Amino acid sequence: MMRRASILLLLALPACAALKGGDAPVTMRLSPRFTPGPVLPAPTLAVAPVQARGLSGGLRYAYVDAATPGEIRQAATLFWEEPPATMLARALVAGLRTRFAAVTGPDLSLAADRRVVATLDRFEEVTSAGSAQAVIAFDVTQVSQGKAVWTGRYCAIQPITSAAGTTRAAAFQSAIEQAVAAFVEDAVSGKVTAASC
Template sequence: MRSALWLLPLLGGCATLKPPERLDTMRLQPRFAAGAASVRPGGIIVTPVVATGMIAERRYVYVTAADPLLLRQAATLFWDVPPSASVGRAITDALRTRFAGMDGGPVVGRLAMRLVRFEEVTGGGGAQAVVEVEATFAGAAGQDGPVSGRYCRATPIVADGSDARAAAFQAGVAALALAVADDVAAGRLTASSC
């Protein structure tokens, strides 16, 4: 027993030879060009986007096409903020290109959203970044009550790695945000599927 004790420091040293796994934190920052010709007066109140379950967290979520009901979380991929915050910020920024009063003008409507999906779907020879929200807009001209819609974007992930994943999600979030902003500016909400 005593002769084997000298091995303990050596065995502990072996564990430190393996490099630690790299943790990647990704950020979404879609940019929107101002649409001066289509800017409307007033502003829209955008309530915080609601998300539940795994997509309410910062850890990257993915599913396989073979088993789409089994959500998995990546061990080393994270978002800098929960996806709901990124989606809400993008939609608010997109609405700024359509409404002049987003930063303090008279309120002409209220937009509430729920993040339904924010996940990578792998299989079938590729991967896609899928972003889906349900939206309810109150204040549409000519409507007695709120109107609802559903928006979904699936964007191909063109390479392996966190940069390609973040770029695909950013493109999907930007396209979804512009679709929501266009529909709110038109006083309607529509449905799109992935």
């Protein structure tokens, strides 16, 4: 009888743990905003779908410990509402529309003077010595009549001040706004500035 009770107890423990469940998943959203400036009538621009390297394009939150920079990890319960590449494409369109009269996004394949082709390289949290930062980096090329007009690299780093999903999303939003704003200013001036990170 004692043996049977022990077996039942051992079987019940994993069932209790399974019923309790793990941490609830958190889905984070970005809504980048850009300051309008004087609008240029030309050139017309079309933003192509953004490509992403490796885990930068995934819905799961990616993070890197600075002590092991070659290892990209993914959070078990933190997710983006949409893929980071899609968020970057939306941000590029929104940023460019503050300075150019005619800008289309990946969902509209209209003819344009220039095509904006971007590749997302990094979209991850980097932790080091108790601090965390949101890191975003992307390469972008403007193409006109099948030829590259210019190519640049844009990046931004913002501090993450707490582990809350809202705080993390705010840091990434600020980083994407900073990097895209730098790209837009270069697109207006026609010159490429050196990447800051």
